[in-house]
Amino acid sequence: MSELIKELHGTKIAIFDLDGVIYRGKDLIPNVDKNIQRLKDQSIIIAYNSNNSTATRQMYADLLKKFNISSKPSEFYTSASITAEEITRIKPNSNIFVIGEIGLREELKAKGHQIISSESEYSKVDFVIVGLDREFNYHDLTMAQRCILEGKALFYATNDDATLPAKNRVLPGAGVMVKAVEVCTGIKPITIFGKPQPTGIELILRKYNISPKHALMFGDRLNTDIIAGNRAGVKTILILTGVTSTKMMEEVKKDPDIDRDLIPNMVIENLDAIFKKKN
Template identity: 30%
Template sequence: MNIEGLILDIDGVISRGRKPIEKALEGYRLIKELGIKTVFVSNNSTRSRRIMFERFEQFGLDVGEDELIIATHATAVHISRENGESRVFTTGEDGLKEELLNLGHEIVDYREAEYLVVGSNRGINFDIFTRALRLALNDEIRYVAVNPDRVFPAEDGPIPGTGLIIGALYWMTGRQPDVVVGKPSRIIIDQAIEKLGVRREKVAIVGDQIDIDIMAGKNAGIKSILVMSGVTDEENYEEKVKETGVEPDYIFRDLNELAQSLRSEK
């Protein structure tokens, strides 16, 4: 496979919800032993990196500062690169605000904003929607979505993703985000490749979702590896490939099987 760097999805790859996938933890350790660089990439739009590092620690994984990109953080980075420190109105939660503030952006009310940043919010209400609507109606405001996720599979059933807000704004104004940061966008992937410090041809993305992870790989022009330890299984694989029109370059049962294969190459 000729791989020196891996971009790893978290949910469905290393864990399911809050529970680690034991085999995957083994695989992760082996990948590190092989000297392959890794960076975790999460589309989460409500949490800060701090919370995610805590979770990795609970899993017993040693994940360094440079080995995690989360869409909240990547959004803050992207805005800095586009416009420097900016005045932001966000629909999002405290985790997103924390990341924006960390990079020197200012969280302001909608009348003062240069940016509308849409992230999911379990405390969403009519007032937040009204402010976001007024910004979306203003073409001079730059509109950035943390991720494009439509529905999230929670334990007791599906719950709305960031798409709740993106869809509402689209229907009301005809406007979609100017920029989407999270997968399948290449923006977050390009940030991950930078962090890896590995040439693009030697990087692969590993994930469990064809429309998100594998599509992100295609969008960024890197190799893609599907693991069957999450939402994609043998039953729905063909359907997903047909729906999306993309196929992974490699398929493995889980991260451990991938690690074994990488070891046999060395």
């Protein structure tokens, strides 16, 4: 059986970001499937924490199955599922206007919330919730504005990532939609539920009743994955298979004024590095 390096002894749960850590675009990062299984063979719990709100958790489980990684929808904590969980705590069975895609809409409906789309019902809307929407338009913006300024709606967001990784380029992220609503209303979202907030990681730890000291967070983005992990008090591991390069990491470390939550506990080239090398 593969053995973890000494620094990671005592690990009970490993939490992974998805894009840039498990896969890049439509391609599995080499050996990740085997390394996930090596962790499972040591009875380490696996969970996933993604800022992407566009897909359902079943869609993520189906995607990982194509990569030969077995998983259950309940193991995924997306910014959509986290938002639905937290909004339900605030007000169950509420009326919501959504700027977002199927992942966010389905998570909210599964929790018993009603999705409002007709502008004539703006006064009924309890919450405007904004996530990534690749069909975002002017009507969506005017409806959100009206619900907030003329109605009673409170403004929340799944995440505010400025960009979305794509093959050989970046695309506009959910933060663009969030900022549009903020600018036209003059109101900031009350809470942004995704990373860098530690909400998702804290939900995972509560579900499995595991102390932060026994948890690992693997991510490729300093300003989301690593900050969230550090804020949650877990051990953070930056993996250089995604957006952050060795050069970028070195520049961050040199900055005396940098937010210390941006600094991971460990930096690795790939997931192979967490296991002891066989002699």
